[in-house]
Amino acid sequence: PFNDLDTCSKIIKKEELACVFFEPVQGAACVPAEKEFIKGLREVCDQTGTLLIADEVITGFRLAPGGGQEVLGIKPDLTTFGKAIGGGEFPVGAVGGRRDIMELMDHTKHPRRSENVAQGGTYSGNPLVMRAGYEAMQEYKKKDVYNNINKLGERLKTGFKEIMERSNTEGYVAGLGSMVKIHFLKERTKNNDLQTLLSKAHKEREIKYFHHLLSNRILAMAPGKVHFFISNPHTTEDIDNLITVTEDFIKSIK
Structure with missing residues (x-):
């Protein structure tokens, strides 16, 4: 494990x-x-x-x-x-x-x-x-590549956390550097280990999230596999737009 x-x-x-x-x-x-x-x-x-x-x-x-x-x-x-x-x-x-x-x-x-x-x-x-x-x-080899994508990753992670806290939505925001994901959960949990996150995953909600993103011209990997790996061409505007679209989705399910 x-x-x-x-x-x-x-x-x-x-x-x-x-x-x-x-x-x-x-x-x-x-x-x-x-x-x-x-x-x-x-x-x-x-x-x-x-x-x-x-x-x-x-x-x-x-x-x-x-x-x-x-x-x-x-x-x-x-x-x-x-x-x-x-x-x-x-x-x-x-x-x-x-x-x-x-x-x-x-x-x-x-x-x-x-x-x-x-x-x-x-x-x-x-x-x-x-x-x-x-x-x-x-x-x-250019240092600004990692400074840029990790900074954007932290911005996205922070934005997602603030949305989840404001809306009191069951879930957990995971990530490191330029890798970020929202785990939508069926119930609140004190443990955020991988096994718990997978066993309590709200799969139907993540599928709806995928289609909401798609309708807003944001392409994730696949329904049920929504995660974000930021690359150097991404901009602050891209990240802020993703945060806004995600907040709209959270509001729609409350």
């Missing part, structure tokens, strides 16, 4: 796992991992000889130049990347990590099949995508 270190530690020690994957922020839920949880995972993986792998397909190059692991202060053994490398336009995936692990894919250093790892793909190293990725990386 996410952010449940005790349970995760027991499973890792009992099952003799080869690896453990974690997301710095739980994707569509926008719930951040607690630093103590990630720190504890690192420790128990070191104790058991289990690889710790960060799934940064969403958070990589989004939360910071070093992704979620930079924000959380953790060093995984391997990291998976995607999305942001292609600048939001091209499909791409990548993996990186400790030299001794990555070198297992170098068959000149490990010629025996029993000692190496096969890696390949029909479109691996596609020149067009790699060039797009290179140009995207140059943009991400």
Whole structure:
């Protein structure tokens, strides 16, 4: 279970796992991992000889130049990347990590099949995508990119929280940096952990919210999966408009 270190530690020690994957922020839920949880995972993986792998397909190059692991202060053994490398336009995936692990894919250093790892793909190293990725990386090196999107993310998160408080609506606003989501809930809860948010989710309300956004020319991912990942072209006006449209929706359901 996410952010449940005790349970995760027991499973890792009992099952003799080869690896453990974690997301710095739980994707569509926008719930951040607690630093103590990630720190504890690192420790128990070191104790058991289990690889710790960060799934940064969403958070990589989004939360910071070093992704979620930079924000959380953790060093995984391997990291998976995607999305942001292609600048939001091209499909791409990548993996990186400790030299001794990555070198297992170098068959000149490990010629025996029993000692190496096969890696390949029909479109691996596609020149067009790699060039797009290179140009995207140059943009991400500019500090104002992260200052901008994280500032907009905080503005959106604060705006959503104020709406929920003023309207006394059952829900919780989650997020980190440029990732934000409103969890509409069927009832109030003191716990805002991922399991509680998912089990008490008001799915019908979120679907209505999606269509309300769409009718106001705002496109979310899908009905039942409404979350907001801010990008550099977004403006303060875009964020304020989203807050206003969301407040109109809240008023319509009260």
